[in-house]
Amino acid sequence: MHVFVTGGTGTIGSAVVAELLANGHTVLALARSEDSARALKDAGAEPLRGEIADLDVLRAGAARADGVISLAFGRDYSSPDALAQAIAQESAALTALGEQLTGTGRPIVTVSGTPWVPGRPSTEADPLPTDGPVGGRGRSVNALLELASRGLRSSAVRMPRTVHNQGKGGFAGLLADQARRTGIAGYPGDGTQSWPAVHALDAAVLFRLALESAPAGTCWHAVADEGDAVRDIAAVIGRRLGLPVESVPQENFGPFGPILAMDQPASSARTRDALGWQPTHPSLLEDLENIQP
């Protein structure tokens, strides 16, 4: 397939581009800067210059492709306003891509987060949260999945809290960044809450499998580790950086604080069974050993 990818230079996106190219697909990828265009070209993709706010560029990219993988999302989580703006941009982008492909039967794979369910690991059958600080992302993904009834093979790959590669990325990456800034490997609450995780290279395989074969309107869980206690994650970060490991107030983590404080394990049993996905790369706790002081 000729695949239009947004976010193809990110932690997950760069792995997705490599996975697609290694499996006989070709890639057209959105690039918002000269540096990103060069990185994509070096990876073997054709860059298409533009931002996710350039809806005409997105429509043109989708029109040239047999399928789309949408991963771009702003990196500024420093304030509720910045997060809300990134969510609004993603929502407009998914609407434009979905409208462009409606009626074609072509696949579009988008990304969301695994939901949380009190007292048990969430499954692919649980609905996405549509309120709270990132509820807008759930609403845009649900709207895209509803277009399945109008001739769009839309699917969503749900990410666990940490998608990592070489010890970097996701919520564990936020903890490590905060540890470097503050001199404390901090975690919110008592640290017994658990977060699921996946290696980016394993997640990339699932995006390819969903693009190739997921039925319209379906959700999948890219979960390799069902849940690591957050204090165990902080303990590896503290040891690698030579910093004390302590509970700190959840407000120290900005708009994500309430989410970081929650227990939110997730299962991928159905994904493994139905799509034949099998993670093979290091677990989060193993990969965090790559963090350098």
Ligand SMILES: NC(=O)c1ccc[n+]([C@@H]2O[C@H](COP(=O)([O-])OP(=O)(O)OC[C@H]3O[C@@H](n4cnc5c(N)ncnc54)[C@H](OP(=O)(O)O)[C@@H]3O)[C@@H](O)[C@H]2O)c1
């Ligand atoms: N990593 C995780 O643990 C995790 C967990 C759950 C969900 N997700 C979601 O999965 C997706 C990919 O995650 P990631 O970790 O790979 O993200 P990432 O490393 O932060 O990369 C973000 C990507 O989006 C692009 N981008 C950001 N703003 C853009 C804009 N305004 N216009 C065009 N491109 C833009 C970036 O391009 P540049 O390189 O040019 O900046 C980059 O390619 C995101 O939607 C993320 O929210 C990630």
